[in-house]
Amino acid sequence: MQLRVAVFLAAATLVQSDQGAWQQCGGIGWSGDTTCVGGYACVKSNDYYSQCIPGSQEQTSASTLTTSTSSAAAPSDTGGPFEPDVPHAVGSWAAAYSQASTAIAKISQQDKVNIVSGVGWNKGPCVGNTSPVGSIGYPQLCLQDGPLGVRYGSSVTAFTPGIQAAATWDVDLMRQRGQYMGAEAKGCGVHVLLGPVGGPLGKLPQGGRNWEGFGPDPYLTGVGMAVTTEGMQSSGIQACAKHYIGNEQELNRDSMTSNIDDRTMHELYLWPFADAVHSNVASVMCSYNKLNGTWACEDDKVLNGLLKKELGFQGYVMSDWNAQHTTTGSANGGMDMTMPGSDYNGRTVLWGPQLNSAVNSGQISKARLDDMAKRVLAAWYLTGQDSGFPAINLKANVQGNHKDNVRAVARDGIVLLKNTGVLPLKKPGKIALIGSAAVKNPKGINSCTDRGCNTGALGMGWGSGTADYPYFIAPADAIKARAQTDGTTVSLQDNDNTGSVSSTASGADVALVFITSDSGEGYITVEGVAGDRNNLDPWHSGNELVQAVANVNKNVIVVVHSVGPIILETILALPNVQAIVWAGLPSSESGNALVDILYGSTSPSGKLPYTIAKAAGDYGTSQQRGDDNYSEGLYIDYRHFDKANISPRYEFGFGLSYTNFTYSSLTATSTAISGPATGSVIPGGRADLFDAVATVTATITNSGSVKGAEVAQLYIGLPASAPAAPPKQLRGFTKLNLAPGATGTATFNLRRKDLSYWDVGRQNWVVPSGSFAVSVGASSRDLRLTGTITVA
């Protein structure tokens, strides 16, 4: 077996050699420029990377870059078997790797294969299962969806979807949500909870699974990924950041290739995964699609290159279910665990015995198998699962008081889009409730497997990222209960029949109309929608329903439950529509959260985590039948609207309140120095990317008459010296709860990465010199304060 250097490799920085070819060096013993120092020599690792390793000569110029057959050999060039870099023990992973190394030394090759191979579809208690290794006390690992709680748990909390959590812009609620999900998973004996979701990011507003994640801004999604991971793992379970990467649509997701340019990859799609890795996420799920023609689950560049080397990911990569295509290619490409271990028919098995044979024949090295198993074991030790972990029991009642988080996220994620003054409600004499979405699914709240229908009130999308509701408080239930205490009469039409609304809605002081839009995972088709939405219109003739009610009532409030943006122009053209309440996806606390906002016990504080356009074509991206070249590059969602100078209907970050906030006194200070990131790699990337290099503050005052919370948002524009970039990019936010007349300080701490762009030539993050535009405001188009940060 080859000797390995016990160093962790830094990402490469490409430097131009005397011959003009791009070459590279990096890692421990690297000066941060083109040079290896202190007895280290620059050795080529593969097509993407080189590293400074202990050697006889100090290298002074990248032009002398050589390949080497040193005993401290690096991963081989693409084409040959991949040789892993071991061990990776840095930071909080060090102790876990030490334990994993001890364990590995005691087990057989078959044991290692068992650790990294699923037992097959439907062959265990969880959606994914491996085999135990008794000699080291290692259990049958239980992997279970998903991003909003324990799928198929019989008495678990159905937490709010990621997109609702994002709409709160409340880091504490997001973290608590993760912590509670982790606690429930552990209570059920689930070792790996398959979330959070950072891909799809949401470049397509129609994308079927966007609602599982945190929206199309990488910074907001990155924060969501980081704190959810931290919350989940603080409860003693392993998180799984998925789906890595470029799985932006459901249509043809398992045949198409996503061709993403290097800068776009780094600045958009990789960004949230980097944050999850920085938070020590235990596992990453590779996606169904190809990337630049190579299956994501065997892509050396994105798995070994980007994820493991550049981001310093210490955990393991598992396949999405049935996303593995080859035995050897996946192993050498960087995949570490196959799930579920067979195809859905149980006929095709690519690891298990096949992995054993491939190792025996030398197609896959023993060191690679050790690396896979060690990564899995290290994640198990890292999360403390080697002691006192409960037995698998998906029937355990683990809900505790977690519904408080569901209600808080459902409520604080409600975005008030329009209000002429009808809200908050003031004890109306008669309320009309209209629409099938006002009430529970009459066939039963969990009657559709994996929520694969849009019948009754909508609380989440459909697919593997769902959980069964333990109960469901529909809007009509909660409004009726509240109305009773106020002496309000409620009339209800629980269908979408436009012809009969008059008898319910005319004469009511206010008429609430409930409309929806749904989407989900492509293995289920609902009402002709095969995952991705076919359009951005409300379902069930929602526009016509609102129109019919507005014909007979002057105080119409439209409540929207939706997986993502819908086009509201038809509704907004109706003068009798006095308010639009964007209630998102509230899960089981739907009605309670809505009542909190409608009646003003809580002022709305949610802000849109995506843009609502005037027309679907305004987004500038579309679902592809074949491959997707990502030709829009960096310009998705508000980045596109800003660049193309298109007015959205409601911009990213927008949301009204029952009070007013004034902004004053911007300060901006920075210690940032221009140039590339340097230093060793820690989980997430080069260490200095996470250094705080600038602070921006603003004073926010509640100048209205009721208490409320404001999400102050920080956007930056790169200086002219940087390559073309979006006019503004979110780089900070903070939510302040303020009593009437109270003042608070919004403080934004910017990391070096927040001021950087990805330099393709240098293969590094670079802080450009010059003047950065700094804007703080209530949305991406309501920028109240502006200033600059100057970097020399």
Ligand SMILES: OC[C@H]1O[C@@H](O[C@H]2[C@H](O)[C@@H](O)[C@H](O[C@H]3[C@H](O)[C@@H](O)[C@H](O)O[C@@H]3CO)O[C@@H]2CO)[C@H](O)[C@@H](O)[C@@H]1O
């Ligand atoms: O659940 C683990 C990951 O699985 C992926 O989704 C799969 C989903 O979990 C599974 O229920 C579904 O199975 C169906 C299968 O596709 C279909 O061919 C067969 O006829 O019926 C099966 C049962 O309904 O397959 C999904 C993949 O196609 C998710 O992408 C991932 O996020 C999950 O974590």
